[in-house]
Each structure stands twice: as structure tokens, then as C-alpha cells.
Amino acid sequence: MGSHETGTGKTPPTPATSAGRAGLDAILARPGKAVIALDFDGTLAPIVPDPEQARAHPDAVPALAALAPKVAAVAVITGRPADVAVRHGGFAGVDGLEHLVVLGHYGAERWDAVSGEVSAPAPHPGVAAVREELPGLLDRVGAGPGTWIEDKSRAIAVHTRRATDPQAAFEALREPLSDLATRHGLIVEPGRMVLELRPPGMDKGVALLEYVRELGAESVLYAGDDLGDLPAYAAIDKLRSDGTPGLLVCSGSDEVTELRQRADVVVDGPEGVVGLLAGLAAQLGG
Numbered sequence: 001m002g003s004h005e006t007g008t009g010k011t012p013p014t015p016a017t018s019a020g021r022a023g024l025d026a027i028l029a030r031p032g033k034a035v036i037a038l039d040f041d042g043t044l045a046p047i048v049p050d051p052e053q054a055r056a057h058p059d060a061v062p063a064l065a066a067l068a069p070k071v072a073a074v075a076v077i078t079g080r081p082a083d084v085a086v087r088h089g090g091f092a093g094v095d096g097l098e099h100l101v102v103l104g105h106y107g108a109e110r111w112d113a114v115s116g117e118v119s120a121p122a123p124h125p126g127v128a129a130v131r132e133e134l135p136g137l138l139d140r141v142g143a144g145p146g147t148w149i150e151d152k153s154r155a156i157a158v159h160t161r162r163a164t165d166p167q168a169a170f171e172a173l174r175e176p177l178s179d180l181a182t183r184h185g186l187i188v189e190p191g192r193m194v195l196e197l198r199p200p201g202m203d204k205g206v207a208l209l210e211y212v213r214e215l216g217a218e219s220v221l222y223a224g225d226d227l228g229d230l231p232a233y234a235a236i237d238k239l240r241s242d243g244t245p246g247l248l249v250c251s252g253s254d255e256v257t258e259l260r261q262r263a264d265v266v267v268d269g270p271e272g273v274v275g276l277l278a279g280l281a282a283q284l285g286g
Contacts, residue, residue, distance in 0.1 A: 012279045015265050020264020023246045024221075026245035035215060035217040037223070039077060040054075041080070042269075056088065057271060073100070073217075074101075075101050079155065081104050082110060092116060106204055126186045127186070134156060134158070146161075146164060181197045189227070191226045196228075204235075208220070219244065220244065233259065250266045
């Protein structure tokens, strides 16, 4: 499937597919019934070696604040804890973002801008077990310097981006981490030089479908950059097949190409995503 490349601009790019064009047309025709859903890392925020240093693109919040009042809602769907995404995104207390929600931990947590509070169920017991065993496993596997653990409270991620050979470390860890996850009732979600161990049954696709149905949305845009966004892409495909138009946007990178092949629009990383959002807000006017 081809895709249209774009950077920033004052109007949304023309999608390369008929389904994408139908999705964009539906958003523009009835924006008050549209949901704009976005991944965080790699989509709104550039990928950096230390995830704790990740911050939303400087133009992201202004673009979202311009767009959010014109649509049904903006949802940031992320594997991060909701409060971390809110903090790193700078989303709290911003005029215009009253219709923003952050669905953290793939939808297991939810932060609403109106209340400023996070709601969440009890954590999966397997996460605590993995937290205890993981350091010893990394030592036994010989993961080496630069491989490190990120504790997300409801999930545990192992990063290899800082390793001497990030890809080799990533491949060496896939099987042992998968075995560890399976033993404790978790699954492994691979990403860009990261392997995340988390509870099953919740992914960005489930979170997106539930939210779209909750709002009764009549169109939806989803933008993502990594393998964890593929379930959300599948959710858009399902919505389309059920008669709800959708637009798939890829925040392009050289590290992951799968989304590029399926997207209706490909933009150049977070800067391109922000440009698209700003262009959409400008076209909606008012």
C-alpha cells in the first residue's frame, strides 16, 4: 500500500488510499464526531536514548490545543503510565485541551484533562514477579552494559538502545524474556530497541475501539510509529469494515517500516505529525 509523504504544512496531506481519503473527508465534514488518537513516543515525542528524557515536540501542545476544541476528543494512547505521559507531554492545565484523555498502559489507565485524575484497576500479579526475577535473568543471559530496565509499575520494559550492539542485545533477549513472561502470565511486546513485559488482553487496538464506541464517534484518525501501534491500525481496519471511516497516519522512521506499508499518510516523525495536526486544525477553522 502506498503512502503520501509530507512534512509540516497548513493543510492536511492527501491520503494515498481511497479509504484514507474517506476517513479524512469524514473528519472534515463532521469534526464534532471525530476522535483524533495518537501514540506518544515516536509520534508526539522524538525517540531518545533515555525514555525519561522524552518530551513532546515543542509545537505538539499548541497544535493539540488548536485542534481539540474542534473535534469530539483527542486521545493519547501509550504504553507508558498515564501520569508519565501527561507530565512528559505537558498536557495538564492547558487551555483548549479539556477534551484530551490519556489512555496509559495500553488503556489500563485513564487520565482525563477535566478531572486531572488517573483511574486504574489493580496491577497484574505477574508484573511483581517479573520485577523480582528480571535482574538475575539479565545477568545470566549476559545482556551486557547499556541494557537497562524501565519499571512502568504495570509493566516492565528492557531497553537495549544504549548497548554496544543494540540489535544483537535485543535479539539475544527475545526468547528468555518471552519465557519469563509466559511463566508469569504476561506477554512480550517488542518495540524500537525495547522489549516490554505486560499483562495480556489490553493493547492499543482494544483501548481505541472501546474509546471510539464510548463516544459514539463517526470517524477516527490514528497516528503511530512502532510495532505496538499495529493493533490500533487493525482497529481502524475493523471500524472501516463496520462503516466508520478512519485515517491511518505513520510517523515515519528508519527503524520500523511495517506501519509505513499500511498507512494512508506517512509523515516525517513527530515534526510531521505536529504539522498534520496543525494543518487539520487550520482547515477546520472557526
